[in-house]
Amino acid sequence: MKCHICHNSCDSFIDEKKKIRYYHCDHCEYIFKSPEYYQELSAQKERYNLHENDENDAGYQAYFQRFLDFILPLTGDPKTALDFGCGATSLLCRMLEKEGMACDYFDPIYHPETLIDTKKYDIIVSTEVFEHLHQPREVFESLLERLEEGGYLALQTQFHPNDREAFQKWYYHQDPTHIVFFTVRTFEVLCRIYGCELIGDNGTNMVVIRKQQHSA
Numbered sequence: 001m002k003c004h005i006c007h008n009s010c011d012s013f014i015d016e017k018k019k020i021r022y023y024h025c026d027h028c029e030y031i032f033k034s035p036e037y038y039q040e041l042s043a044q045k046e047r048y049n050l051h052e053n054d055e056n057d058a059g060y061q062a063y064f065q066r067f068l069d070f071i072l073p074l075t076g077d078p079k080t081a082l083d084f085g086c087g088a089t090s091l092l093c094r095m096l097e098k099e100g101m102a103c104d105y106f107d108p109i110y111h112p113e114t115l116i117d118t119k120k121y122d123i124i125v126s127t128e129v130f131e132h133l134h135q136p137r138e139v140f141e142s143l144l145e146r147l148e149e150g151g152y153l154a155l156q157t158q159f160h161p162n163d164r165e166a167f168q169k170w171y172y173h174q175d176p177t178h179i180v181f182f183t184v185r186t187f188e189v190l191c192r193i194y195g196c197e198l199i200g201d202n203g204t205n206m207v208v209i210r211k212q213q214h215s216a
């Protein structure tokens with residue numbers, strides 16, 4: 001199996017508990033579940049509806065605040081934002097609006113009609129989305145296309161331990177809707193492919209990427 005990120009060939013291993021096959025790329029450290037475990041959107045929606053994302057919940061706000069506290073010092077003074085894969089509610093969007101940005105949101109399940117194809121943004125945020133994507137490289141590329149030159153892509157997804165024994169015990173891949181897994185290295189490789197720059201990561205679950213500015 002070829003890596004869906006860097007197209008090098010991958011080794012595979014079996015999760016002992018669930019007997020699921022995973023592919024692991026040595027080059028970019030991407031790990032993905034064998035595609036027969038990928039779920040349709042309708043099945044994913046049932047699972048997401050179980051998530052209790054009450055937007056008035058102080059814990060949920062604090063959770064997004066930790067994300068903003070990490071990314072905003074790295075991303076200049078953005079005026080326009082897109083929350084890609086916001087889920088049922090747009091709490092993060094409203095928090096970005098409080099920071100002075102005009103924010104749009106999109107979710108393939110809950111708000112599928114809200115994306116304007118020609119619009120470009122200073123920053124795109126996407127939290128707990130990439131681990132669900134069948135084709136993360138293609139989505140990464142399409143998000144870069146929606147960014148202004150010099151714009152920022154800020155992502156949150158839990159980085160895997162890049163150790164097969166530790167991976168088996170890792171909680172994050174137990175969720176059946178979590179199908180693909182990254183490390184900072186995976187995002188560095190993506191940045192190299194698309195000519196952008198990884199300007200910061202927090203070592204556990206957040207990266208900030210800057211789209212290249214074309215010189216005149």
Ligand SMILES: [Zn+2]
Nearest residue numbers: 003006025028
């Ligand atoms: Zn790879």
